[in-house]
Amino acid sequence: MDVLPEITEILVKIRNRKPLIHHLTNFVTANDSANITLAIGASPVMANDPLEVEEMVLKASALVINIGTLNHQALDAIIAAGLTAKEKGIPVILDPVGAGGTSARTRAARRLIETVMPDVIRGNLAEIQELAGQSGGIKGVDSTACETGSERVAISVAAALGCVVALTGRTDTITDGKRVCRIDNGSPLLTSITGAGCMATSLVGSCCAVSGSRFLGAAAGIAVMGVAGELAGKSLAAGEGVGTFRMRLFDAVYAVTPHLITEYGKITCEEC
Amino acid sequence: MDVLPEITEILVKIRNRKPLIHHLTNFVTANDSANITLAIGASPVMANDPLEVEEMVLKASALVINIGTLNHQALDAIIAAGLTAKEKGIPVILDPVGAGGTSARTRAARRLIETVMPDVIRGNLAEIQELAGQSGGIKGVDSTACETGSERVAISVAAALGCVVALTGRTDTITDGKRVCRIDNGSPLLTSITGAGCMATSLVGSCCAVSGSRFLGAAAGIAVMGVAGELAGKSLAAGEGVGTFRMRLFDAVYAVTPHLITEYGKITCEEC
């Protein structure tokens, strides 16, 4: 199953259409999410006032919900926005940041999933395990879980929830429960900057905004992050570290072309 | 009408006086606004607790109000801060981010303008058109409006509201309804990073803080952004993109001198 043609087509479409990606996200990495959305060629907006979220959602081509610094008082407005998006067929991408980290956070993630039924969930292994009802190894918002069997976890969560799961880690797994896509790009430095996961989720939102397939949209977003991360990591000279890497990551997403995805992407897909 | 001497004098004054610029701004680009304010030589503060905004405003030399992620519950405190500033003669600069994007946002911008009567409004064409009561082309918080006739819109809004309008776009227009200043610097990359508008507004605030003229202060801030953006854009080597551009933009504002403004500034002013 060769998904490269679809993935590269998605990239071209984003640059042609500049889709609006509405974010209900955290205050730590909002700037990074906005800049990576612009870097891939889409248009970010972060309005979160309950008075305007629903109206803004209706103008957007995708809705990204990220619970990194979720306040429980904001949850009702987020759910209303999510339901509005679902009703109108606008793809909803959930980043359950730190699910399993505290019980309030796990509850919020579960409530969002049950009520909104997001099209795509993008998380690390610990977060996805938590949603599967397994005890995930999580420290704060970072995963410490062992990756063996992570693909099985992703597939079972996708099948159980009827959505696409994009589980990022050393190897990224994107699955809708029937098909699975493995991406072997990236850089170890992605775990040494904040917001790499949030940015991947924004890229998934940007790709789903222009694709009829949530599965291919999720795969495209993760592929762009993986290839860009890998190229940014390889570009570093002696003495350059996380600061330079972070800057080059934006350069690399901005510079990603169908050709680069084709040349560097280590992407395999198959039926489950 | 040669405004270069006044603009360069403003730059020198900022570096001598390091004026305090109070920001009531959004959580997406607050860090960028703080860093650009420091880069030009002023001192930013972002306190937004209703208990302290008015006290902080009284210590400031300018107040920047930016509604990028405005919550309606914060609006009363923002208006109180704005009125305090106006009473004391401290210049108030409004950035009506995304006005026209949602009705709540448009109402908030209008209410701020009616009650506070800001000295300067800095926005893109879609936002300024909205304030003129015309239908502006806006997607999220980015302008999609056609720029033809934008100067006429800026002049009519400035005249109607009795304030300075700084309309940024391919050519920037700064006008108080009687005089108009056109600035032809900048870089297309400024639309590919988040916060370029917000940063321009912070620079306008920094310049108005040390100038007796809001018109010249606004022109100076936009000129610094334009020249710095242009030099940052021209500095990019092959493979460098939005990440590097963003970093160099801070370098360039920090490095801007009267000499550079004089050498690179494409600034023309005339009576309307």
Place this chain on the structure above:
Amino acid sequence: MDVLPEITEILVKIRNRKPLIHHLTNFVTANDSANITLAIGASPVMANDPLEVEEMVLKASALVINIGTLNHQALDAIIAAGLTAKEKGIPVILDPVGAGGTSARTRAARRLIETVMPDVIRGNLAEIQELAGQSGGIKGVDSTACETGSERVAISVAAALGCVVALTGRTDTITDGKRVCRIDNGSPLLTSITGAGCMATSLVGSCCAVSGSRFLGAAAGIAVMGVAGELAGKSLAAGEGVGTFRMRLFDAVYAVTPHLITEYGKITCEEC
């Protein structure tokens, strides 16, 4: 009194243990605090919902409280988190950003100190003077106080409050009221970017998380910031300014080794 062996040991321990550092911090520099915490090798989390702060604190190895954009409505939850940390012996580091800037801010800082009794207070001279009941020179959140006698102020505050004071300035002073450590590294550019103080506080938190001594932990964090800042500043080529400096600062903290601290650290300690 040679503290270099302990400081370098702390650095090694952070990289081995990757301690979780919980932050209750401001929205302007949260991203910088998260990235600097990752750069030194620790793991940041920024959860601030009252429903989860205490549960998250119990998983953390240090708690950083930063009042940069404190809202008074959040104060009770912050105090509850601080008391939970103290009960469990988790070090609490307070950054009283802008204390003295407004009366609400000063009251909040004092209330936090009286109720939580932080282990370490990291501030500039104006902020520490304010806590000493002296009139500090402060503009917004930046110190304008004269540094003569700053060491005496730090020692008297540390002795009076029974905590460690880390007063950063041209020379940094770390003291527990009985011992004093002076660090003469850094760069003037640290005052030209936002968040340098906040980042120093995050590094102090990261170091205190793995050290039995709050005094040595504070000294280690400030030493890492000082040496990294100095190396970042020295690395700048012609035309490079605050933007490049900021990026290199993250590179430099990431690259700091016991060897670099030993080679470049200008650290002297003695009994008071």
